[in-house]
Amino acid sequence: MSKRLTGSILVLVLGSTLACSDDPVSQNGKATTILPSAPNFSPGGGLGGPNDRGPKGYIAILDDCDPDDPEWAPTGGCTRKNGLVTEDEFQALRLSPRSPTVVGHPAWRNEPSYVKVTANDFVQVINEGGRNHTFTEVANFGGGRVPPLRVGLEPAPECLAAPPSADMPPGAIRVLENLSVGNHFYQCCIHSWMHAQIKVVPTHQDLRD
Numbered sequence: 097m098s099k100r101l102t103g104s105i106l107v108l109v110l111g112s113t114l115a116c117s118d119d120p121v122s123q124n125g126k127a128t129t130i131l132p133s134a135p136n137f138s139p140g141g142g143l144g145g146p147n148d149r150g151p152k153g154y155i156a157i158l159d160d161c162d163p164d165d166p167e168w169a170p171t172g173g174c175t176r177k178n179g180l181v182t183e184d185e186f187q188a189l190r191l192s193p194r195s196p197t198v199v200g201h202p203a204w205r206n207e208p209s210y211v212k213v214t215a216n217d218f219v220q221v222i223n224e225g226g227r228n229h230t231f232t233e234v235a236n237f238g239g240g241r242v243p244p245l246r247v248g249l250e251p252a253p254e255c256l257a258a259p260p261s262a263d264m265p266p267g268a269i270r271v272l273e274n275l276s277v278g279n280h281f282y283q284c285c286i287h288s289w290m291h292a293q294i295k296v297v298p299t300h301q302d303l304r305d
Contacts, residue, residue: 153217155292157264157284159225160203161186168227175266176226190245197248198239200289206231206282212295212303219272219294223264230285231270231292232258240285255285 160181161174167183168174181203189201204225213219221231230240234254239246241255262285264270272280275296284290297303 153211153213153219155211155219155221155231155294156207157221157223157225157229157231157290158203158205158207159201159227159229159287161226163226172228174226179226191247195248198246198288200245200287204284204287204290206284206290206292209291210293210295212297213275214299214301214303215275215277215296216299217296219275221264221270221272223266223268226266228263228265228286229290230255230258230262230264231282232262232285233280233282235281237281237283237291238288240283240288242286242288245286246288249288252283252285255283258285 159176159179161168161176161179162182163174163176163179165174165182165184181201186201186204190198192199204227211219223229232252232254234252236252238252239249239255240251241258272294275294277296277298280294280296282292282294
């Protein structure tokens with residue numbers, strides 16, 4: 097094999113290695129360290145962590161409302177800078193002919209919707225969307241407090257009892273600490289399909305995937 101061919105192969109191998117080192121999927125998110133107290137935001141809103149998920153103790157409340165659509169104004173407006181979902185599109189995906197219950201727009205979500213932490217960890221929740229949301233702990237997932245957004249669902253009692261002060265406007269932060277070992281279920285009491293589960297395990301348990 098010639099020196100020129102050998103050099104070409106070496107460059108190719110190095111290039112492939114470097115490309116993989118920048119690929120968050122190939123690293124399973126383990127090579128990037130982001131502290132829960134300092135989430136890595138992307139310029140257009142949303143997370144900028146591995147696989148756009150952020151650290152294990154961090155949940156982003158997301159939506160993609162269009163700030164240029166005046167139809168959002170009667171229900172609180174929209175502060176998201178780069179949102180593209182109009183109120184008409186949001187309503188069009190609220191229901192489906194294939195479901196007797198509310199389906200909801202997929203851009204309205206908690207990301208990630210499932211996290212595992214140990215008992216001595218905390219979870220930081222930030223509303224990165226442009227609309228009001230809640231992050232309310234419930235015994236069972238159910239409907240929220242807004243009838244058109246809970247079609248076919250029995251309201252979760254916790255949502256009906258939650259005071260307005262529990263709402264999280266855009267940019268609001270909640271820190272969940274001292275969670276007991278077990279499963280904790282959270283939902284938005286406005287947008288009933290926005291669910292999240294936090295699984296808390298004893299401090300000695302290995303959380304590696």
